[in-house]
Amino acid sequence: MIQIMLGISVVLFAITIAIAVLRLIIGPSMPDRVIAMDVVGVNLIAMIGVVSVVYGTKAYLEVILILGILSFISTIAFSKYIERGVIVERKRDR
Amino acid sequence: MNGNEIGEFIGALLILLGSIFSVISVFGIIRLPDVYTRSHAATKSSTLSVLLTLIGVFLYFLFHDHFVSVRVLLGIVFVFLTAPVAGHLIIRAAYRSKVGLADISVEDELYEVIHEDKPMNDEETEDEERS
Numbered sequence: 001m002i003q004i005m006l007g008i009s010v011v012l013f014a015i016t017i018a019i020a021v022l023r024l025i026i027g028p029s030m031p032d033r034v035i036a037m038d039v040v041g042v043n044l045i046a047m048i049g050v051v052s053v054v055y056g057t058k059a060y061l062e063v064i065l066i067l068g069i070l071s072f073i074s075t076i077a078f079s080k081y082i083e084r085g086v087i088v089e090r091k092r093d094r
Numbered sequence: 095m096n097g098n099e100i101g102e103f104i105g106a107l108l109i110l111l112g113s114i115f116s117v118i119s120v121f122g123i124i125r126l127p128d129v130y131t132r133s134h135a136a137t138k139s140s141t142l143s144v145l146l147t148l149i150g151v152f153l154y155f156l157f158h159d160h161f162v163s164v165r166v167l168l169g170i171v172f173v174f175l176t177a178p179v180a181g182h183l184i185i186r187a188a189y190r191s192k193v194g195l196a197d198i199s200v201e202d203e204l205y206e207v208i209h210e211d212k213p214m215n216d217e218e219t220e221d222e223e224r225s
Contacts (some may be wrong), residue, residue: 002106009113016120031188046147064169074181083187
């Protein structure tokens with residue numbers, strides 16, 4: 001019973017990531033693609049948690065933290081790039 | 095059915111509920127007309143689905159292995175803190191880079207607020223109000 005529920009949820013997360021990749025391909029503007037990438041990252045976190053439960057191991061739980069940090073940092077970097085044109089900005093004469 | 099099996103079932107039920115919320119939110123991402131409404135679907139309900147799923151994973155490991163996973167708790171706190179911030183920043187960048195609204199939008203109130211008393215050198219004032 002529990003294995004069936006976990007299998008259904010893995011399939012639903014796979015459908016979610018597939019539709020988000022579709023939006024990432026056809027997205028008309030740049031922020032659409034960044035939002036779709038954020039959705040892919042966040043759902044990948046949840047899917048790795050479910051896969052860790054299915055396999056019955058605790059070794060995958062570090063991956064949750066690493067992927068969360070990487071997804072957040074990449075979204076911040078892309079938003080600064082879209083807004084300013086640079087990622088690392090240096091203070092000028094001030 | 096003893097207590098541990100009931101706990102595992104509650105964890106699996108939360109995981110299933112989170113995946114259903116995730117599919118609903120991604121329908122919002124593929125169907126809504128412009129980037130601002132899409133970010134509404136992406137940020138709010140996607141965060142809810144991921145929180146439900148990670149709480150389910152935490153409960154499953156708590157009742158199955160009697161293992162309090164601090165990493166999953168840290169992941170829950172981190173996703174709960176950073177997903178709204180990331181959504182806010184990317185939508186702010188989208189508005190500043192002049193991504194248009196949908197055709198069925200009625201009014202853009204932020205346009206009047208920003209362009210009401212616009213000084214000559216807007217680059218400098220944007221830098222000052224951000225720092």
